[in-house]
Amino acid sequence: MIPLVIPYPEIDPVLFSLGPIAIRWYALAYIAGLVLGWRYGLRLASAPDSRVKPQAIDDFLIWATLGVVLGGRLGYVLFYRPDHYLLHPFEILAVWHGGMSFHGGMAGVAAAILLFAWKRGIDFREIADIIARCTPFGLFFGRIANFINGELWGRTADDSVPWAMVFPGAGPLPRHPSQLYEALLEGVLLFIAIWLVANRVPAAKRPGFLTGTFLVGYGLARIVAEFFREPDDFLGFLIGGATMGQLLSVPMVLAGLAFMWLAKPRP
DSSP states (O other), X not given: OOOOOOOOXXXXXXXXXXXXXXXXXXXXXXXXXXXXXXXXXXXXXXXXXXXXXXXXXXXXXXXXXXXXXXXXXXXXXXXXXXXXXXXXXXXXXXXXXXXOOHHHHHHHHHHHHHHHHHHHTOXXXXXXXXXXXXXXXXXXXXXXXXXXXXXXXXXXXXXXXXXXXXXXXSOSSOBOOHHHHHIIIIIIIXXXXXHHHHHHOGGGGSTTHHHHHHHXXXXXXXXXXXTTBOOOTTTOOXXXXXOHXXXXXXHHHHHHHHHHHXXXXXX
């Protein structure tokens, strides 16, 4: 018998449309994450001990946007479906069909930070620490958009999970709403963890330490969340039963530990 489950609240992915132009929740999630992160970054840069000026955060917004979109798309193409896009290269531009990778977006933003800091003569760790504290906003809204789209659903759940849902297109069995798990882990809890470290741990004043905190925190959160998320059907389980998301998160954790270890006090 199929247990009683919470009905999936089917929400139209398109908020409204004007002729051929459609405004989607997914696009609004990106906008909300970037705008809230930008405002929070301005607040952090306005602190008396900040070496990054608010004007730099204003200027970096367009860099961050390009890094997220271009890096996220190219990361998905290279990490998840390289064979498909090698045969259909023009589909790389069809971002409205979906397909974005957080790890690729992070790499894109990291490249933007390095180039921006070099051009402005800023220690890249100083601005990276601010961006790390702002990123959970985008992660939270992005996962909520995944839930609204009914994509990236979780693995099948048993009777002990009363909040399981039957997602359209995922078969008749109830599944973990893993998108909401990720919104909680990668968005809310990660933001709180970084905030606590920034305000309670003296070492957080060292440039690069908060960047490392974010990398470790996100990597661990993603590894845990992947145990409840259904792997992509075109990839399945990989080395040792791990998913692509878990394999890509392991280097993040190691890099984060290195950042925290190498962070030195300001002169």
